[in-house]
Amino acid sequence: MAVLHPDLRSMIGIPARFFSGSLRTPAQLKASVSDKPPTCTADELHYVSVHSSDWRLALWRYKPPLKAPKRNHPLLLLSGVGTNAVGFDLSPGSSFARYMSSQGFDTWIMEPRGAGLSTEGVRYPEVEESVKTISKQGLAIKHEKDGACSVKQSSHINSDALPEFEVSLTRDKGMVARFDKSRKTRLAETIMGLSERLSGLLNEGLLEGKQNSAISSQITDLSQKLINIIEEGQESVSPQFIDFTEWFTTRIEDFRKQLELIVKYNWDFDHYLEDDVPAVMDYIKARCKPKDGRLLAVGHSLGGILLYAMLSQNGSKGRDTGLAGVVTLGSSLDYTTSRSSLKLLLPLANPAQAFNVPIIPVGSLLAAVYPLASRPPYVLSWLNILISAENMMHPELFEKLVLNNFCTVPGKLLLQLTTAFQKGGLCDRSGTFFYKDHLYKTNVPVLALAGDQDRICPPDAVFETVKLMPKHLVTYKVFGEPRGPHYAHYDLVGSRLAAEQVYPFIIEFLTQHDMNNLP
Structure with missing residues (x-):
């Protein structure tokens, strides 16, 4: 296995744990379910092998309490680009994952290749x-x-x-x-x-x-x-x-x-879509055995984009998605008409420029500028509101999020994501399949949520995708009030008011579709 030198890990902000281990036998994989490092705050840590690669994806599992309502479908959580599972479980009192499991859902967070505790085995x-x-x-x-x-x-x-x-x-x-x-x-x-x-x-x-x-x-x-x-x-x-x-x-x-x-660091969006997510879904279904063979899923940012792309891709081929219901948080397939701050990625649209930057150490960059954004004279304070609106997160949790939730991503992945700012919206790596063109073919109910002060995925960007779906299947809501509180990109997941205002809305949707279409 190619293992990054400790000095290099330090330079690009990747903890040694992110690259530990090698390929394991099935017996070893089973043992690893209960053998988790202190950094994993889930009840269990699972590993999933990915077909045609040597990546082993980490799955954080949160088991429902015995007295919680009984549910029919497990719940899969997908996070944003260059992030790990921490964002869904910042602390016991601010945990999207814990809240969902407390409501009876067997909850799983996927860490895709290159993120968190996912590891790569022997290759080349x-x-x-x-x-x-x-x-x-x-x-x-x-x-x-x-x-x-x-x-x-x-x-x-x-x-x-x-x-x-x-x-x-x-x-x-x-x-x-x-x-x-x-x-x-x-x-x-x-x-x-x-x-x-x-x-x-x-x-x-x-x-x-x-x-x-x-x-x-x-x-x-x-x-x-x-x-x-x-x-x-x-x-x-x-x-x-x-x-x-x-x-x-x-x-x-x-x-x-x-x-x-x-x-x-050699993967793109389609690797997540065609390899990582299907492998994880198959694993969860094998473990939980839902009667109809389906899952519920919540995707934040890139996670929601992946879910939209799944609906489109399967709809175009007339295939079952394996999903009973989908919730997206601050996600869109088309940013062309919005004023998204993600347009900062557009310089990567030149392939030669992208190849000169094979990786983007997002975690290191945010950690490096954080003092300038959080301390006087607050030179880069504008970066804070890209993540969370004013007074929506406790300072200690905000710092934990910035310093622990972000990873290194390949330029190749960001390069493909820049197509979401071009005519036709996000497309596959061949440039011939535009995901938004086939959303109308989906038969999966969707709840699409937006934050009123989300500068990464503004409400108008979310609506650009929502309007393409069958009206009887999609529910669209913007959180935030003219006089406050306001919701920025991460606030739908882990702000101080999320458990009071956002989570119940999601639970209502998930509960409704957890009961539908059962055999």
């Missing part, structure tokens, strides 16, 4: 082995009695994989590096060989269409830059300022980190 073994071979130099330093020491290649490294070299260091003469031309050539061949093998895997189907050559070219350029650095270093590195061994291994490690990011 050929690349993995090559990266490890290069990055693990196996250099051992032997200190000698006369004050001299030698640095040699460790015996456990394959001599055919790495160039042989020896560095002698003495107190009187400083460092003398013997690294002849033939050995540099072998190092260059090793690095470029890794680059070619990785590029070959990409071209065999890891990415789609024109993206193959773009990413392959990026990897080749990266490899050549590393070789140039090493060659220049042999001519210019001064022993008074840098130890060659440390310098060399640092460059190799940087190279490995960048390759891992390019390979690991």
